Amino acid sequence: MANERTLSIIKPDGVKRNLIGRIIGHFEENGLRVAGAQMRLMSRHEAEGFYAVHKERPFFGELIEFMTSGPVLLMVLEGENAVAKNRELMGATNPADAAEGTIRKMYAQSIGENTVHGSDSVENAAIEVNWFFKGNEVYNG
Ligand code: CMP
Numbered sequence: 001m002a003n004e005r006t007l008s009i010i011k012p013d014g015v016k017r018n019l020i021g022r023i024i025g026h027f028e029e030n031g032l033r034v035a036g037a038q039m040r041l042m043s044r045h046e047a048e049g050f051y052a053v054h055k056e057r058p059f060f061g062e063l064i065e066f067m068t069s070g071p072v073l074l075m076v077l078e079g080e081n082a083v084a085k086n087r088e089l090m091g092a093t094n095p096a097d098a099a100e101g102t103i104r105k106m107y108a109q110s111i112g113e114n115t116v117h118g119s120d121s122v123e124n125a126a127i128e129v130n131w132f133f134k135g136n137e138v139y140n141g
Helices: 012-016 020-029 044-050 060-067 082-090 103-107 122-132
Strands: 003-010 033-040 072-080 116-118
Touching (some): 003 020, 003 122, 012 020, 012 072, 020 033, 020 072, 044 060, 072 082
Antiparallel strands (some): 003 072
């Protein structure tokens, strides 16, 4: 098993509904550590660049509006197999399909407002972490 880093975002709906502590607690209780964190509004430029892979999708405009609608918590999570572990803890993108006990099953309201984001591969995790964090903003556990 590899020690990895992954990008996690608590989206505007999660911040607004006061879920930060419960979500971070769930990560920490399941072997992940917060190695970096920033709470702030994402700019339109940052959101469009971050989600560029989805720019031809019909929901792109809605996605950018939502992700810039309020503060987010950007985090670097670290741990054994952190990329896959984070995705397992989040559950399926659509909360209607998410397994019991996952963050999206517990808290997400819709596929658009689905409370958390997590990198989908080790390669994308490195790209996504670098999109928001400078090297000296991430700490080793
Ligand atoms: P996320 O993991 O942040 O990656 C891309 C996001 O696009 C995804 O979570 C969803 O919030 C959003 N998304 C995916 N499919 C749809 C859809 N059909 N309608 C609205 N938003 C979507």
